[in-house]
Amino acid sequence: MDLKKISARTKALHGPFQSQAWDFRHHLIPPMTASTTFRLESLERGARGFSNFASPQSANEEPILIYDRLDEPNSLMLEEQLASLHKGELALVFGSGMGAISTLFLAMTQKNQKILSHRTLYGCTYSLLKNWLPRLNIETEFLDFNDELSLQMKIKKTSTRILYFESISNPLLEMIDFEKVVSLVKIENQNRSDENKILIVVDNTFATPWGLRPLEFGVDFVIESLTKNISGFGTEMGGAIITTKKYETPLKVARKDFGAIMTSHSAWHILVYGISTQALRFEKQQENAQAIAQFLYTHDQVESVIYPGLENYQFHNLYKKYLKTPEGKLAPGTMIAFKLKGTEAQTANFINDLAKNSYAITLAVSLGLTKTLIELPGFMTHSALSEEDKKSCAIDSKVIRLSVGLENVHDLIKDLDEAISRNF
Ligand SMILES: Cc1ncc(COP(=O)(O)O)c(C=O)c1O
Known part of the structure; x- marks a missing residue:
């Protein structure tokens, strides 16, 4: 079956049909899991699970589940759905939108690197950038991303590592021209090594994947607070990062070590009720x-x-x-x-x-x-x-x-x- 030919609306209901994360050929609805740890069967399989964890090469193998904080079936199935909706290679879910945002910043920056942020954004993201990251010598400069000249100048500073904005800003519904930002960054990145390349992160919570899919326009990371329209009913907290396989290792290891994971209960609800009715x-x-x-x-x-x-x-x-x-x-x-x-x-x-x-x-x-x-x-x-x-x-x-x-x-x-x- 060629899933590429199936519309997003239908895929949101049926998912990938068969998932590496769980054999649910016989279930119409994926089972809700509630196991914090998993039987490893042999020392060799357990050791393989640990050494393969977070490695993109293992993508086509059946995952060796180890412990809920590393990976678990309901979150894996939700991640497959979110990646598909955003046309991304990889999605990772978190316990909240802020869990996703803070993990991303901590995983992708080093001390003395800088973040440039559009001036209007959600209050807790602002507080994270303004009050917490400076303790680790990661400073943020706020500016109007629609002021192209000033953005262009600031991008050129070698310390700039991340550009951050909301695709429709909270609360004033400002928009930024993605393609302009992406093309400025592309030019600057030609002269930078991989670990210093500027990364573009877009919080897409207001727009949702049903309204906008920023990866299509060349940004590196999309954030969604799943607590909002994707979950939809006001019962679950959650967040997600959607990106390419290239960033799987740092992001998964950071999520494991920082611990901002989604509960399997929430993943199941968002998967079964949220995603399928979002459109x-x-x-x-x-x-x-x-x-x-x-x-x-x-x-x-x-x-x-x-x-x-x-x-x-x-x-x-x-x-x-x-x-x-x-x-x-x-x-x-x-x-x-x-x-x-x-x-x-x-x-x-x-x-x-x-x-x-x-x-x-x-x-x-x-x-x-x-x-x-x-x-x-x-x-x-x-x-x-x-x-x-x-x-x-x-x-x-x-x-x-x-x-x-x-x-x-x-x-x-x-x-x-x-x-x-x-x-x-
Ligand atoms: C635009 C935006 N991003 C991120 C968040 C944080 O999401 P959460 O409350 O799931 O941590 C919010 C919450 O209101 C938001 O409005």
């Missing part, structure tokens, strides 16, 4: 998001709305170029950022009003879930940013982030409309 959920949530963005756009108490599916979206050309489903349809996504007119206090009252009176909209962090969630990033997900950094990336106290779920869209619009009327 459907994403499409319906996106349809709702488009209708809500349009409602907000025409509301006289709304100061601004950011949503890729609106004509006034600042990165309209990049949206048309990059945000597409595997079937080629435009994918503006499920996230909206907006501001209301009036004061900061009125915005705070509006949020508290929704928290108290809305049935369909919940004041909560996280995103991409079946239920609609609203939050104020400046006080919540992005509160780790210094006041100065919040200002430089325009995350002020009035920015509202809305993650649109699967409810009837009229109920969502009604709750928003009523809360606006009561407070403005």
